[in-house]
Amino acid sequence: MGWVNIGRCRLAWWIGFAIALLGMASGNSLSALAQVHPAAPAQQPGGGDPVLTQRPPPKLKTLLIPEGRIKLDVMVNDAAGKAVVGLEPWDFKILDNGQPRKVMSFRAFNDAEVKPDPPVEVILVIDMVNLAFQQVAVTRQEISQFLEQDGGHLKVPVRLLLLTDAGMRVQPRSSIDGNALLSVVKQIKGGVRTIDSAMGGEALLERFQRCSRQVTAIAENEARVPGRKLLIWVGPGWPMLNRPELGYYSARDQQSYFDGIVELSNRLREARMVVYSVAPYIGADTTFNIRYQDYLKPVKSARESDPGDLSLKVLATQTGGKILGPDNDIVSQINKCIVDANDFYRISFDPPAAEHADEYHDLKVVVAKPGVTVRTNTGYYNELPGH
Structure with missing residues (x-):
């Protein structure tokens, strides 16, 4: 009986000591975590639903996309002559001597939001x-x-x-x-x-x-x-x-x-x-x-x-x-x-290998929208490597 009582006291003491150590460790950990993570949503008085707090939007990384060798500034206008904004890369088709070329890079600029x-x-x-x-x-x-x-x-x-x-x-x-x-x-x-x-x-x-x-x-x-x-x-x-x-x-x-x-x-x-x-x-x-x-x-x-x-x-x-x-x-x-x-699109593509110096290529950019006019360079001279 005496051993049992003494064992229980020792056990209780060790448990209490362990809890105290865990409390100290967990307190340090929570303190460290609080420096990394924002505080939990605040509770409304009376135990209501948590109040949502505003967080700044995440910063988006700028993706550096390699441009093609031939770079074009393209203007697109509707039937009234007004600039057409909001187009996406898949709205554009590049024809080089009548052959389609892959759009290598694309950027859209407009006077209201994204100025060059x-x-x-x-x-x-x-x-x-x-x-x-x-x-x-x-x-x-x-x-x-x-x-x-x-x-x-x-x-x-x-x-x-x-x-x-x-x-x-x-x-x-x-x-x-x-x-x-x-x-x-x-x-x-x-x-x-x-x-x-x-x-x-x-x-x-x-x-x-x-x-x-x-x-x-x-x-x-x-x-x-x-x-x-x-x-x-x-x-x-x-x-x-x-x-x-x-x-x-x-x-x-x-x-x-x-x-x-x-x-x-x-x-x-x-x-x-x-x-x-x-x-x-x-x-x-x-x-x-x-x-x-x-x-x-x-x-x-x-x-x-x-x-x-x-x-x-x-x-x-x-x-x-x-x-x-x-x-x-x-x-x-x-x-x-x-x-x-300020209202234009910047696109680029890679030309085919030139067969001779100063090789002229006809250019046409087509936009998949009805009634629009597209203006850009009408051609370019393809050169041999090293020229």
Whole structure:
């Protein structure tokens, strides 16, 4: 009996000691867990249902998807011209020379929710080389009104480039302060084109060379800068030369023009640059306005090249831009270009292996929605490895 009683006391003591140790250990564990896990839902007074507490949404990791070699910015509009947003990767079909290509990467941007980073930049070129004397004052006034909209608060960054007979004057940085940009516009003065008096006649070849070189230089510089750009060219465009106007047209000339076409096409795409033609009123003659359509054919070899293939409206069509005017409401024309800035899709694909250098491929992007218009690059030049 005595042993039993003593054993029970010892047993009770050991049990109590063990419980105390477990309590200390569990207290430490619970304290550690409390640092990792949020507190349990609070109980309502009177033992009611627990009160739900708000937790911050989990941070989603950004998945880095390798892009394909050919990258495209695609704009989709409905029948009224409004941007179509909310499309998914499976809504797009890429046709390369009529053959479907796999969409390697996809990103959707829209002005309301997901804006591109860096912001889309507008490069506004004022072409004094091809503007007639009577058009200069109207153009200067209209661009000033554009910059003064909404108190000078521009929707997108704008950079001004002024093309004169003396060359291109470039504003170093873009700005969303339209009032600050007005000082550049005030420097524009009307005058007779000195390039005409120096070269004689209309100086068609000189004006063509001056402008085509400047467009290529802009594209080369912007290809080094990340982000998407809208190149809005204010002016009627440069002369669309053809063989009769040039006189003798050698195989060497054709190869030179073809090389220029390939180079400019590649640089514009790499620079993510969309070209827009904004034109003031030029008179009743509409021949100049529609003549560019003769040069929209794909240029697959040097034998098919013409200087007209490098004209402004051809570049606008091939890059997915717009051709606006001619009229003297230049403010409205520029605004119609800028609505394309932030509503677009970025997709990419891998081209097939090229069989030869400067191999032209026709491009078409189809969207599985009725009544929509799709604008993007209409073609590209596939290159051999290492080129």
